[in-house]
Amino acid sequence: MISGKARELHFSSLVFDTHSDSLGRIVDDKEDFGTNTLKGHMDLPRMKSGNQNAQFFAAFVDSERFTVQEAVKRANQYFDAFDNLCIKYPEILVQAKTASDVVRIRKEDKIAGILCVEGGHAIVDSLDVLNNFYSRGVRYMTLTHNMSNNWADGIQDEASNDAIIGWKKSKLIHENNGWLKYETRHNGLTEFGRKVIKEMNKIGMIIDISHVARKTFWDVIETTNKPVMASHSSAYSITQNPRNIDDDQLKAVSKNNGVVCVNYEVTFVSNQCNQETRKIDIWKQDEIKKLESTHKIGSNTHQEYLKKINIEHNKLSAPLLKQPIYTEIIDHIDHMVNIAGIDHVGLGSDFDGSRTPTGMEDCSKIPLITQELLNRNYTDQDIRKILGLNVLRVLEDVTGL
Ligand SMILES: [Zn+2]
Incomplete structure (x- = not known):
């Protein structure tokens, strides 16, 4: 299935995946990620076998499971789990905080792991908490999950308003019983939301616009002075799921010198x-x-x-x-390259948070993407950009060297 040429190219490349929910398996199920778990989409041995050698690990604070009071504690549980994994397997996984860390760790033939936070509600409306997350090594934050938080609208709220394909309206969860509230709609970002964007620009944390409402996206583009990232979103023109990025957004990310990383979830790609x-x-x-x-x-x-x-x-x-079959992932890459350009597309599997197409059962199958890109006549340098160099550039632009 994989030619010698594809193998050589793939295994000599930086392969930078921008979204994995695997830390949840470590925190909740106490899985030993350093062994072949035979579960989920990823573990360190399978990352090695697929040469997935740079990885953003998400701290996803599920707002339907955790109260405001629990949110920061939960985020820290993920960070601790990641730290412990690095301590336990120092020959395999090393924490990266900058682009040059990623390059150095890659040269040592180890996996570069970077922390990120999925869902801006986890900062509990505090720039101090945001800064604490940064000091733990968090280098991107997804502004919202599907539902809105106190300062930014999520795509689920907007989609239900516009009835794009009839996502159900978000639940009304009130603060007085300790839960985050979602009933507020802001028409994009609030004043505080814009402050969060400016603070992220200042400290060097990438703004992730996956999951946000369209209006939030445009407010971000207007406010940020650094490149943005869609860490796990596919192309809306191909699959009309509101979680996907439309062509106007692709063009805007291109102009912003950011990157959109394709999500492998079957209902996003097919x-x-x-x-x-x-x-x-x-x-x-x-x-x-x-x-x-x-x-x-x-x-x-x-x-x-x-x-x-x-x-x-x-x-x-x-x-x-x-x-769905895995080549449909590459259909999205093709479209995104056509609209945004070769410098603005990357890989954002959503492994351990998605249902993947046939042929892409886990991260050991990633070389198939390189093979399919070669089959479609991408040059070696273009493939290296998609596999990781574009994301590395955005990381460098935002966090510095
Ligand atoms: Zn997500």
Whole structure:
């Protein structure tokens, strides 16, 4: 499957992946990431075998699981887990904080790991916390997760307002019971949101615009004086999922000298899969609504029927999720290169946070991307840019040497 030429090119390149949710497996499931876990998409041995040699590890503070009071503690649990991994496997994984760290660690034939935070609500509206995150080594922050926070709108809120493809409205979660509140819509960034952007510019932290609402994106572009990154987003022109980046945004990131890194999630890369699974999701939502109108929530019969709905939902969606193949990832790369240019596209797998296409079962399969890019007549230098050099440039532009 992989030619000698592709192997040589791939294994001599910096392969910089900009989004992995794997730290959650270490924090919650106590997995030993230094061994072949045979689980999920990644571990250090499989990163080695796929030559995925520079990696942003996300601290994703799930706002539906953790309260405001718990958010900072949770973020620090991820940072500690990452530090401990570096301490336990110093011959394999080393923390990087700058572009020159990445280059040095790569020369030592080790994996360069960089921390990042997914979901700006984790700073609990405090620039001090943002600075604390920076001092732990966090070098990008995704401004929102799908839902809005107190200072920026997320894509899920906006998508439900504009009814792009009918994402459900975000829940109203009130602060008085300790939960983050999402009912506020800001029409993009608030004044404080703009302060966050300026502070990130100042301290040298990359602004990640994956997950944000369109209006938030345009406010960021207007406010930032440094290149931005979409750490895990695919092309909206190909797959009409609101999480993807449209052509106007691609052009704006290009002008900003930033980078958009393709997400491998099947409902982001395959339009057919996205549309068909969406229909099944809507069916499920309707069934649950019907059930709630006839049975008391939490009652035995409610629980029993809910279980049946979930089983049926899984049965219907499983074959659809298997249909997409990994070459569809490269269709997105092609489109993004066409619109944004060869200097503004990278890899943002979303490993351990996504459902990947057939052929891309885990990170050991990454050389297939290099092979497919060669099949499509990309030059060696262009492939090296997509694999990692573009992201390295943005990291250097934002964090300094
Ligand atoms: Zn994400």
